[in-house]
Amino acid sequence: MTTLRRLPIPSLRDTLDKYLSRVEPLQDERQNQKTRRCVLSTENLQRMQKLHEHLVEADKELAKENPQSSYIEQFWYDAYLLYDASVVLNVNPYFLLQDDRTITQTAGCYGKYTCQVRRTAKLVFSILKFVREIRHGTLKPDIVRGKVALSMDQYSRLFGGSRIPPAPGKDSCHLQVDPTSHHVIVMYKSQFYWFDVLDVDNMPIFSTPEQIEWNLYSIIMDAEQSEEPTGPPFGVFTTESRRVWSNVRDYIFHDADSTNWKNLKIIDSALFVVCLDDVSLTQDNELVKSMLCGTSQIVLDPKNLARPLDAQHGTCLNRWYDKLQLIVTQNGKAGINFEHTGVDGHTVLRLAADIYTDSILGFARGVTKNVPDVFSESNTTSSHAGNLNLITIPRKLEWKVDPFLLSSLHFAETRISDSVSQHDFVTLDFTKYGATHIKAAFQCSPDAFVQQMYQLAYYALYGKFETTYEPAMTKAFQNGRTEAIRSVTHESKKFVKSMFDRYAFDDHRVRFLREACDKHVSIIKECSMGLGQDRHLYALYCIWNETFKDSMPLPPLFNDKSWSLLNTNVLSTSNCGNPCLKSFGFGPVTANGFGIGYIIRDDSITFAVSSRHRQTQRFVSLIEHSLLEIDHVFSRKSKAEPIVRALQQDKTAEQQRRSDNLSYLLSGYDYFDVSVSG
Structure with a gap:
């Protein structure tokens, strides 16, 4: 096993200097001077x-007690586990897989x-291979740039894990992981079924996807x-x-009838x-919407109001978000929704890529045997020895309800229905260009580059800059998670403002864009x-809260408005690219924010944007217009360069270096309608 370095703790002064540089572009001069005095005070x-x-x-x-750890790890777990609001739209992201064209x-x-x-059946069959590789220690290591090993x-927390609500009198949830789990839960029309899929040696029981098909079909027919x-x-x-x-769980636990509690334990421990x-x-x-939070479809029957639960027919009832x-629809659209506490997007992306690839290659293996395998080829299924106690036929979980549970x-x-109805979801498949054109033509x-487009679109809509978050993976270190990239910089603001300055030249805009990138x-x-x-700062805050709260006043930085400003991520963004994905996304992390998941492909860019009733469609439209306008800027610049070289003193040439009217970027407004002073 590769030994990775521990996650470094930066020097305090470096952290404070970076903090000041990240908040400065978000403040006016007076606010920033106040923040500087606060942060640098004795x-x-x-x-x-x-x-x-x-x-x-x-x-x-x-490091002595547990070398395979990091200084932020437990604090980061606590940040998720102490979170009391619903995980739906607030915590859990989703991946939507590309279609399987072999079906x-x-x-x-x-x-x-x-x-x-x-x-x-094909995806479950591939997932079981993935589980086998993890538990046998044969999963190929994650490597980036051909040589950098990742944690x-x-x-180990991906399967058999469950987020368990706080026990009575406790503040924190806990992440339960059952390393001996061998069964799966299947839900259809809100009903629960389970059956074993691995043997005692963590080998898949089913030797073909077709064997799993009959179990799934029998579950649908039974329901x-x-x-x-x-x-x-x-x-x-x-x-x-x-x-x-x-x-609710505590009520179920203390119920004289243990049926419901046993059901919960079966679900909690499932793979x-x-x-x-x-x-x-x-x-x-x-x-x-369905992959992220489920749909809400209310069908009211005025002749039968006695059973209010029967009014909801959306997919939000057919989920277990812990x-x-x-998730697979009747027409074969497939995705993954995951509880975020123990795993980050990169880990689940590896799962998505491997199972999608393996399920597609399964079709190719039916045509020719000379097909490479995503997983190891030896001992792919159970030998069935010593597996007499396995439950391979689906069993239904029967629930006992009473007036308290029904209400x-x-x-x-009704609460999840409200939440679903209060959010907007808009996707954009931008197909004019992608990574290849950005690198070759824009040299960014x-x-x-895409991060600058968010700044441009948001400024076009609101005339200001807001705190923007993008995660950076730190898995090159032992038990690394993520670090926060702050996208608003003086360079990005200079570029954005140049786009709305009618006297700016295109070559200046190009230079400012590249400097921002x-x-x-x-x-x-x-x-x-x-x-x-x-x-680093979050860890310091947690230490104060856990150890020094009663003996030392809170450091002034954490009371300064800049701390709240930097932690209010109006634009929460994440780039998760892989050919296996059609889209991916998450909910906004603040009430007035946008959640932006994006995938940059060679020749296209896909966006999935969510908000809580902000102008989501309009914002996405401006992202598209921003992408198009930048391409126009570069096109104009390249056409004007020969003329400029030949006629350096010609005023006509100078004018051609300036942008045309941006009214279509601003949805009909002109330069004077957007302030460039903010």
Whole structure:
């Protein structure tokens, strides 16, 4: 096993200097002077130094006790586990896989469920290989740029994990991981089924996807033929705040009938959950909504108001958000929704890429044997020796309900319905160009370039700059997670303002764009090396809160408005590129924010944007217009250069170097309608 370096703790002065440089572009001069006086005051420096020294000593002890750890790891877990609001739209992201073109919509032996059953079975079959590789220690290591090894610690928490609400009297949830888990949960129309998929040696029981197909089809048929149209939607409890969910679990635990509690333990310990949705979705926005938070479809029957739960027919009831979920629609659209506490996007992206590739190659293996394998080829399935106690036939979980649970289910359903209806989801597949054109024509880093487009679009809509967050992966260090990239810089502001300056030249705009991208790249490199500022400062705050709260006043930095400003991420963004993905995204992290997931491909860029009733469609439209306008700027510049060289003194040439009217970027407004002073 590769030994990785521990995540470094930056020097305190470096962290404070970076903090000041990140907040400065977001403040006016008066605010910034106040922040500087606060951060550099003797009072603040002395208190922060005391916390820093404590952190350094604690990390030395931690390195002795647990070499495979990092100084931020436990603080980061706590940040997620102490979070009390619903994980839906606030914590859990989603990945939407590309379609499997080897599976068609033509009717097969499973009738209208053929596409869904076959897609699900292939993906589950591939996931079980992935689990086997993890538990046997044969999963190929993650490597970037051909040589940099990454920490693999998160994979041990990917399967068999569950976010458990706080126990009575406790403040924190906890992440439970069952390394002996051998079964999966399958949900269909809010009903729960389970069956074993691994043997005692962590080998897949099923030797072909077709064997899994019959289990899935039998589950669908059992639910469809049930006398009750749907069972009680216990999964909707996982959409509640942690405190409410904790109270419900405590009620179930103390119930004289242990049926429901045993059901919860079966679900908690499952490898993962398979959500078979009884709908066909084709619109991208609806798919995003269903994968991220579930849809809400209320069907009111004025003749039958006695059972309010029957009004909800959306997919939000067919979920269990405390665990990793594989979601497949009736028309074979597939995605992953995952609980974020123990794993980051890069880890789940590896899962998505491997299972998508393996499921596609499975079709190729039926044509020719000379097909490379994503996973190791030896001992791929169970030998069935010593597996007499395995449950391979699906078993249904039966729930016991009473007035308290029924009313709790009803209120949970109405709350998630409200939340779903309060959010907008908009996707954009920009196909004019992608990474290849950005690097060749614009000579910019594709990710840094797209970050500048967010600043340009937001300024075009609101005339100001807001705190922007992008995660940088720190998995090159032992148990590394992420660091915060702050996209608003003096260079980015200079570029954006030049786009709305009618007297600016295109060659100036190009230079400002490249300077902004270069600055963004330098920040990414610092953060990837563990030398950012956010995680270090957060660790210092946690140490004060845990150890020094009663003996030392809070350092003034944490009371300064700049601290709140930098931690209010109005634009929360993340780049997660892989050919296996159609889209990915997450909810806004602030009430007035946008959540922006994007995928930069060679010839296109895909965006999935969410907000809580802000002008999401208009903002996405301006992102598209910004991408087009930059291309126009470069085109004009390249056409004007020969003329400029030939006629340096000609006023006509000078005018051609200036931008044409940007009215289409500003949705009809002219330069004078947008202030460039903010």
